[in-house]
Amino acid sequence: MVAVHIVRMSRLRACVTLAHVRYTSTQADPAPNPGTRGHMSAWQIHHYGGNEELTLSSTVRMPTLRSPEDILIEVNAASVNPIDVRMRGGYGRVVFGVMRKGLSSLPFLQPDVPSEFPLTLGRDFSGVVVETGKKVRKFRIGDEVWGAFSINRQGSHAQFTVASEKEIAKKPAKLTHVEVGSMPYVAMTTWAALCSVGEMKESNTLGQRVLIVAGSGGIGNFAIQLMKAWGAEVTTTCSTDAVHLCQxxxxxxxxxxxxxNVAEELKRISGFDMILDTIGAKNHGVSVDLLKSWKNSKYVTVVPPLMKNADEYGLLLGTAKSMGTLGFNVMEGFRGGRSYRWALFVPNGRALGQVTEMVENGQIHPAIDKVFPFSEVPQAFAKVEQGHARGKTVIDVTKME
Structure with a gap:
């Protein structure tokens, strides 16, 4: 049997805000006192489009705790991920719209569902707890935390944000907020792909041969370190100027x-136990044929076609088309006893706690390309949009210019 694991819709609380950006020169106000329930500064979008859609507003109402497990966090740092840039143009708007609002958001069921706008961008952060819900037990006011939250929440490109107790962990004490803010989204996406879906864990990874496509990106950076910490033999791909980084x-x-010639090189050293596809690499010489021919070898992609197909064809037809693609890929690997799987980000505070321990032990390190002040979020998006990442792009929310 071929094991096919797809992160279910109920768990796809993806770490992505549907974002686009209109840039204005409005300056951010000093951080407000959460006790006053006043206003804060946040980057928001009001339409899908390009970088011009991002607006910095200083009159956004402070977020409130809607659940007894919610926590209000003053954001010190957040990152910009490639998925944020894609969603700025509307990527995933159908699937993520349903996740945020339920099936009633589908036009043929209820055409007058309120707009998702304005939206605040950013899905991960590092910051300080300033208020806790009545059922919160693990965290107290003043705790330094990091995390990545689900799509039903407003984002982290703001002075304050709200997350669930289950979506965060104590911040690694040895790192700064900027360093820590670079990792939660990529860490949890990688964890979902390699551990939850790929079934890799510390006890079974020693000696495994793992291929990580695009090792210079954020997910690739983290995946290399996680697999090496657990004893795998890691192969990766990148461009010339990122070779030393990956090494x-x-x-x-x-x-x-x-x-x-990537296809020829990979074919020469094929026989991988695990392939992690971070970019949609089926057309780049990477396929299930590079896996070992036994039932435990797995090809996991974090770029499934579901969101794109749903945007283009609608939820029902797009899902059907995606299932057809999945079925073809599964059968492609079936003849060798291999498996093909999809994975997407899932918030996981417990896993993030394990990563905290690995950071403290020196097994995981942040890889940061550039840090931007809060007033330059559009520039940060532009950098990520250019591609060819050599580490993460981070926003220092405490710096306004």
Whole structure:
């Protein structure tokens, strides 16, 4: 039997805000006192589009705790991820709209559902607890925390945000907020792919041969370190200027796609136990044929076609088309006893707590490309949109200019 694992819709509380950006020169006000329930500054979008849709407003109402497990957090740092840039243009608006509002948001069921706008961008953060719900037991006011939350919440590109107790963990004490703010989204996406879906864990990873496609990106950076910490032999792909970065993170074999024929190189060293596809690499010489021919070898992609197909064809037809693609890919691997699987981000405070321990033990390190002040969020988006990441792009929310 071929095991097919798809993160279910009820769990796809994806760490992505549907975002687009209109840039204005409005300056952010000093952080308000949460006890006054006044206003704060936040980057918001009111339409899907390009970087011009992002607006910095200083009159956004403070978020409130709607659940006894909610926590109000003063944001010190947050990151910008490639998924944020794609969603700025409307990527995933159908699926994520249903996740936020329920099936009643479908036009043929209820055409007058309120608009999702304005939306605040950003899905991960590092900050300080300033208020807790009545059922919160693990965290107290003043605790430094980090986390990544689900799509039904407003984002972290703001002075304050709200997360569930189950979506956060204590911040690694040895790192700054900026360093920590670079990791939660990619950490939990990687964890969902390699651990929850791919079934990798510390006890079974020693000696496993793992291919990580695009090791210089945020997910690739984290995946290399996680697999090496657990004893895997790691192969990755990147461009020439990122080779030293990937080697420094611990990769055993680095294939430079600008100077080598990736398909030929991978075919030469094939026989992987696990392939993590971070970019949708089926057209880049990467396929299930590179896996070992036994039932425990897995190809996991974090770029399934569901969101794109739903946006283009509607929820029902898009889902059907995606299932057809999945079925074809599964059968492609079936003949060798391999499995093909989809994975998406899922908030996981417990897993993030394990990552905290690994950071404190020196097994995981942040890989940061550039830090932008809060007033330059559009520039941060522009950098991520250019591609060719050499680490994460981070926003220092405490710096306004």
């Amino acid at each position: 420094g993170l611990g990769a055993d074999n680095v294939i430079d796609y600008t100077t080598s």
